[in-house]
Amino acid sequence: xxxxxxxxxxxxxxxxxxxxxxxxxxxxxxxxxxxxxxxxxxxxxxxxxxxxxxxxxxxxxxxxxxxxxxxxxxxxxxxxxxxxxxxxxxxxxxxxxxxxxxxxxxxxxxxxxxxxxxxxxxxx
Numbered sequence: 001x002x003x004x005x006x007x008x009x010x011x012x013x014x015x016x017x018x019x020x021x022x023x024x025x026x027x028x029x030x031x032x033x034x035x036x037x038x039x040x041x042x043x044x045x046x047x048x049x050x051x052x053x054x055x056x057x058x059x060x061x062x063x064x065x066x067x068x069x070x071x072x073x074x075x076x077x078x079x080x081x082x083x084x085x086x087x088x089x090x091x092x093x094x095x096x097x098x099x100x101x102x103x104x105x106x107x108x109x110x111x112x113x114x115x116x117x118x119x120x121x122x123x124x
Contacts, residue, residue: 008044008051009076011115012059016041019054022111026089027078047078059113066116069098070108075116083107083121 013019020043023029029045029052041056067073080086083105090097090109100106105121 006050008053010053010055011076011111011113012061013054013056013111013113013115014059014062015112016043016054016056018112019056022093022095023052023054026093026095027117052076066110066114069101070110070116070118071098071101073116075108075118077118077120079122080119081122081124083119086119 020031023043023045024031029047032044032046032051034046035044035051035053038055043054045052045054087097087107090107095109097107097109100108100118100120106118108116108118110116
């Protein structure tokens with residue numbers, strides 16, 4: 001067997017409405033109806049050929065301690081066109097972030113459920 005591509009990442013969320021405000025309002029993602037409905041609440045977001053799937057299900061990691069810097073935690077990395085715009089949007093929404101310690105134009109932030117994202121500047 002060989003892996004031939006990356007399809008999607010599923011993330012557990014507690015409150016879908018709160019999470020959608022982060023994913024749609026801050027990250028600018030648009031819900032997709034191309035994926036199947038599941039027997040639990042959730043939403044799919046298309047990002048190019050890949051997707052993020054939010055699942056509103058019980059979280060087995062709830063209450064687990066996370067490292068302060070998201071680069072030391074499991075995370076999903078997304079490319080963004082302009083890191084300064086993302087910083088501004090995160091600051092306006094009161095979402096804390098830390099810059100990448102590698103020196104790259106990147107930062108780490110968490111969604112309302114402590115799922116971590118690395119946002120990497122990749123200008124078009």
